[in-house]
Amino acid sequence: MSTAATTPDSNYLNVTKGALSWLLTLDHKRIGILYLVSILSSFFLGGMMAMLIRTELLTPGDTIMTADQYNQVFTLHGAIMIFLFIIPGIPAALGNFVLPLMLGAKDVAFPRLNLMSWWLWITGAFIAVASILINAVDTGWTFYTPYSTTTGTSVTLIVTGVFILGFSSILTGLNFIVTIHKLRPKGMTWFKMPLLLWGLYSTAIIQVLATPVLGITLLLLAMERVMGIGIFDAALGGDPVLFQHFFWFYSHPAVYIMILPAMGVISELISVFSRKHIFGYKFIAFSSIAIAVFSFLVWGHHMFTSGQSELVNMIFSALTFSVSIPSAIKVFNWLATMYKGRIQLDTPMLYALSFLFLFTIGGLTGLFLATLATDIHLHDTYFIVAHFHYVMFGGTVIAFLGGLHYWWPKMTGKMYNEKLGRIASVILFVGFNVTFFTQFVMGSRGMPRRYFHYQEQFTSLNQLSSVGSYIMAVAFFMIAGYLLHSLAKGRKAPANPWGANSLEWHTPSPPPFDNFDREMRGVDPYDYTGWKYDESIEGYVPVGGGDGTRDSRAV
Amino acid sequence: MATEHNHHDQVGHVVPVPLLGGVIAALMILTWLTVFVTKFDLGSLNIFIALGIAVIKGALVVLFFMHLRWDAPINGIVLISSLLLVFLFIGFALMDSAAYAPDQIPGYAPRINP
Amino acid sequence: MTDSHGSEGHPAHLQHHFDNSRQQFSASKLGMWLFLATEILLFAGLFVAYAVYRSNHPEIFIYAHYFLDTKLGGINTMVLLLSSFTMAWGVRAAQLGQRKLLVALLSLTLLGGFGFLGIKYVEYEAKWKHGLLWGTNYNPESHDDHTGADEHAEEVEEAPTAPETGAPDRLNLEPTVVPPSATGPAGTVPPGEGLPHGQGAEPDNVHIFFGIYFLMTGLHGIHVLVGMSLIFWILLKSIGGAYGPKYFTPVDLVGLYWHLVDLIWIFLFPLLYLIH
Amino acid sequence: MIGFLSTTGAGEPSFWLPSQSSTIAQRVDSIWEFIFWLSVFFFALVVVLGARFALKYRAARGQGTVATTDHNTVLEVVWTVIPTLLVVVLFWIGFRTYIDMSTPPENAYEIQVTGQKWQWLFTYPNGYVDENLHAPVNTDVVLVMTSEDVIHSMFIPAFRTKQDVVPGRYSKLWFNATETGEFDIYCAEYCGTSHSDMGAKAIIHPEGEYEPWLKDASNLHGRFPPVEIGEKYYKRFGCKQCHSLDGGAGIGPTFKGLYGTMERLSGGGSVLVDENYIRESILNPQAKVTEGYSPVMPTYQGRFNDQDITAIIEFIKSVE
Ligand code: HEA
Ligand code: HEA
Ligand code: CUA
Ligand SMILES: [Cu+2]
Secondary structure (H helix, E strand, O other), X not given: OOOOOOOOOOOOOOOOOOHHHHHOOOOHHHHHHHHHHHHHHHHHHHHHHHHHHHHHOOOOOOOOOOHHHHHHHXXXXXXXXXXXXXXXXXXHHHHHHHHHHHOOOOOOOOHHHHHHHHHHHHHHHHHHHHHHHHHOOOOOOOOOOOHHHHOOOOHHHXXXXXXXXXXXXXXXXXXXXXXXXXXXXXXXXXXXXXXHHHHHHHHHHHHHHHHHHHHHHHHHXXXXXXXXXXXXXXXXXXXXHHHHHHHHHHHHHHHHHHHHHHHHHHHHHHHHHHOEOOOOHXXXXXXXXXXXXXXXXXXXXXXXXXXXXXXXXXXXXXXXXXXXXXXXXXXHHHHHHHOOOOEOOOHHHHHHHHHHXXXXXXXXXXXXXXXXXXXXXXXXXHHHHHHHHHHHHHHHHHHHHHHHHHHHHHHHOEEOOHHHHXXXXXXXXXXXXXXXXXXXXXXXXXXXXXXXXXXXXXXXXXXXXXXXXXXXXXXXXXXXXXXXXXXXXXXXXXXXXXXXXXXXXXXXXXXXXXXXOOOOOOOOOOOXXXXXXXXXXXXXXXXXXXXXXXXXXXO | OOOOOOOOOOOOOOOOHHHHHHHHHHHHHHHHHHHHHXXXXXXXXXXXHHHHHHHHHXXXXXXXXXXXXXXXXXXXXXXXXXXXXXXXXXXXXXXXXXXXXXXXXXXXXXXXXX | OOHHHHHOOOXXXXXXXXXXXXXXXXXXXXHHHHHHHHHHHHHHHHHHHHHHHHHHOHHHHHHHHOOOOHHHHHHHHHHHHHHHHHHHHHHHXXXXXXXXXXXXXXXXXXXXXXXXHHHHHHHHHHHHHOOOOOHHHOOOHHHOOOOOOOOOHHHHOOOOOOOOOOOOOHHHOOOOOOOOOOOOOOOOOOOOOOOOOOXXXXXXXXXXXXXXXXXXXXXXXXXXXHHHHHHHHHHHHHHOOOOEOOEOHHHHHHHHHHHHHHHHHHHHHHHHHOOO | OHHHHOOOOOOOOOOOOOOOOEHHHHHHHHHHHHHHHHHHHHHHHHHHHHHHHHHHOEOOOOOOOEOOOOOXXXXXXXXXXXXXXXXXXXXXXXXXXXXXXXXXXXXXXEEEEEEEOOEEEEEOOOOXXXXXXXXXXXXXXXXXXXXXXXXXXXXXXXXOEEEEEOEOEOEEEEEEEOOOEEEEEEEOOOOOOOHHHOOEEEEXXXXXXXXXXXXXXXXXXXXXXXXXXXXXXXXXXXXXXXXXXXXXXXXXXXXXXXXXXXXXXXXXXXXXOOHHHHHHHHHOOOOOOEOOOOOOOXXXXXXOOHHHHHHHHHHHHHOO
């Protein structure tokens, strides 16, 4: 199985041909690409739902749809974005591609599970999306009982889909943990790993330990609908608030499944484009683990007004603040990395800077929510909507885009148009703030979320927000356009366009089937002294000569 | 890796049959004991005894049948952390639902008692 | 770390991205333990539901557990433990390359699985017959027209928690046997203030116990089934002599899974059957 | 554009927050402001440093590396400890105020609230039911709330207060309004189709005007024609759950065209549905049970007076 014909020109993209060679591939790089295509399609679908939401909200009354349709649209927007796009986003697409490369390994520990994970994703996604066509779903992505157990829509079906998606996520996490533990090469100690791997590792811990609880939650919800167990249904003697504990036990840690890998990506980008060793490596690494651990202790902050007891509210509020400390540590370390660097504002770095600003806003507004007295007022208003779009979009999606541009040459072997890349990133930044900053204002002024009709007084803010969302759509179509264009017409990518030193840049772009033609050893991923710029290929080459893909550099 | 390997390719620990036999005997006795103890009314102690015995039985299974005693520490860490999370979950859910239980409306269950 | 890679050639079971068997084995093992952790957390949800309702409404649990048969439950515990024992021994046999012994032990383990499910079936059927089910299906119709002891005799016979008065008529429990709700409402309904199927001391919402009972034992039963299929699969392969000292990973991993199934039952048994 | 930095002035709505119309609002807002300025500070810090570095150290493509120190334990400790101390303060002030928000004062004026898809019903101590919340100014008022179906959430932005309304249990929310006037009430927990229309008004009466209002409002007969009153009762006292108006089947016979027909009784015999029979059916429903129905209708003895019953009869007559 390791004996695929390898000629000097062959790479993982052209080593075998035909649809089946992709659909049944065990190569982590191809699986990464499969995931990338799949999640981007979901993102597109979710984005179109968002456009429907924003268009409906142009006027306070009915605009383009009925109340029921609106409820279905925001449910699907939320569910698609969360379960289909952002949770698998960085780990399963970018992570799958780069993790073994960064480790100098040939593949992940369990290639078959990896493929199975993607197929489960496809199955789950198919079922979840089919539930739209069959009888829609109108519960919101949170599936709160007893609404979700009594509504007439196909909740059971979408819950089945999400259950399967959860399984897919578990397999990815499990695979990454084992790979990082067992497949590190000689010389790569834990503290020689690129920080993205720490991010993915802590993400994987959450994926493995939290996702099963989502599974049982959804199972109980389905049983509640099918058999009428009554555990969550007051009409049968059950307790609806208990459901919320179940749901958030998973779904709070899940938000850190989204942000931790994004923080890993940002650590890579900031160091590489500042041409400087990352500042405070160990603090950044440990803060990832700390976030993963604390993330399990704070779920009740989504339930401050639910009727949860005051005692538990108090504990959860206090614990919630603990998560902000490791996040603060990261932000300050990134800033320190930039200090006195030689900062190159290439597209990935522009995204990294966007991230820094937007995530800071998102995170700081989290403090309003973690504080009991203010959350009572802000809960379930657009302030929450703005908060989570700032962290999920301004944080994760922006980091994802940064990473996508950063590894695009490695994945495809092509360079995208740098100028368009920068322009699009700026448009996106502006559009994003117009869309969501306004929502903070609406929210604190008292506009509840999931509102189809709203009061006249919020009209102008809503319209501004909708305009912002159209600006974002323009930026995304630009991005999609020049990336696709680069596939056909892009300049051939050098092995190391950015002068980075983690192991994936020590092999050609795109990498060969088995990743490396030699046995790799750990290096300090943030030590760039071994590379110098070569004008002729617009990329970096080793100071000692060669193109960097053949020799093996020891520590 | 704390795995013992007796000869070149041997991986994992081989557990002697008498040890396995001893463990299953202990498990059987404990099962009988836990049923037996239930015959006595010890108030709230009953549940602690029952769960205590279950924990001992579980530990026997994990340590000997599942080889954890000889296994890499990381595998034990995985197990312990999952158990800690279970306790965390039970702890908070219990603390909270017990605290608000007095607010519940007596007899409210329209779908069963119309 | 260069030993088996390249120089000695790959053994058949060694995948190309591993350096050697030991690395592959310990990776598989860590993977399996992680998977077991997810299983534990899957069941965690049910244990939470159990803990919440039991601590807030002990009356439901005490009343309802009289309908479970401790003798059958106890026997089933032993059956499962024994099959765990044969499984553990089987792993040893695989490690030492004792092919015949391995086949025999795996067959015994499988038999244990069948035994367990058989007994479980008997128990389920009795519940079904008496309408001791979940949610609105909880409808123990037989309560109303007789004193109960005779008809339920076969399933409530051995309830070990007989109060001082001797074997009580369990469907007409003295109110003192069933304590009031620990917190909040839904406690014992005083005799006379009849609920629809209220007789004696039947508390509100007994169906919650049966919902939890069926979910816990049902999910566990599904795991038993999966475990049996896996054992069947390695049994077939071991007949062909697939496992020996150099390669026994599947036996080891399936063993771990089977022990976990056992482990969960070790807790389910006292929690469901031995309530006091 | 600088407007977004202006936070609350006393009472009036600010750029960020609605008017402060309850005693707790001022306290919540001062915490809000504290976090706001803290956030502005840290945001400014990050932006100023980030932007300054990006511009000052900006370099062309193709740079080699810079060698500087890559860690500094003192710095790390400083930027770990300062945020830690700050969040401890945040937690504490938020928690203190929250405890006051969640503990209703003793002897507060109690109003019962029911949430249902998709309206709020407020029941006053004398039994009068209204669709809006009326309360006296400068008085502690506690709402004892429950839901008929799914979870709703009582949200009064001007009072900075919110509480979920959960079926099967009572939850409480209290406020002390400092201003008279009308304030918006929303349902903040998603509850289905008309979630966004599940609004009401909190109408705060000036000193001494609340009691007269309640007395006046409770006296429906002076204000509405009997048929309308009957219809209100039909909706509010649960008749709706068992008796349809369109001839549809229900737990009880439909009211459509009921008046004046002959009903067969389950004990044999039959009866003409006239004023007397309806009166008897409401006060003593089990006296004569209509054939095909079970005797499940509750008695309304003591809940309606003669005038009320007449109104209901008029209403039943009007359904044809
Ligand atoms: C990527 C996802 C993500 C991330 C990273 C976060 C991060 C945080 N979130 Fe957020 N959150 C969501 C996604 C996310 N959240 C979602 C999806 C919801 C709503 C779900 C729904 O209801 O549909 C939500 C809702 C939510 C609530 C519930 C609100 C409610 O419904 O009433 C709360 C309450 O505490 C909260 C708090 C926080 C906090 C304290 C952080 C912290 O981790 C933030 C830490 C970061 C910083 C603090 C900034 C950087 C630090 C500095 C610049 C230094 C200065 C710092 C200090 C002085 C402390 N979030
Ligand atoms: C990752 C998560 C994520 C992302 C990215 C987004 C993106 C957007 N969301 Fe979000 N949203 C949620 C998660 C997310 N959302 C969740 C969880 C909820 C709560 C649901 C609930 O209440 O249950 C929610 C709810 C929500 C609401 C509140 C609805 C309500 O409460 O009534 C609104 C309203 O404006 C909104 C708007 C938007 C907009 C305008 C975008 C825009 O940014 C979208 C822009 C995207 C596009 C226009 C797509 C373009 C894509 C391509 C062209 C493909 C090619 C791309 C590449 C090659 C890169 N969303
Ligand atoms: Cu009621 Cu939303
Ligand atoms: Cu959260």
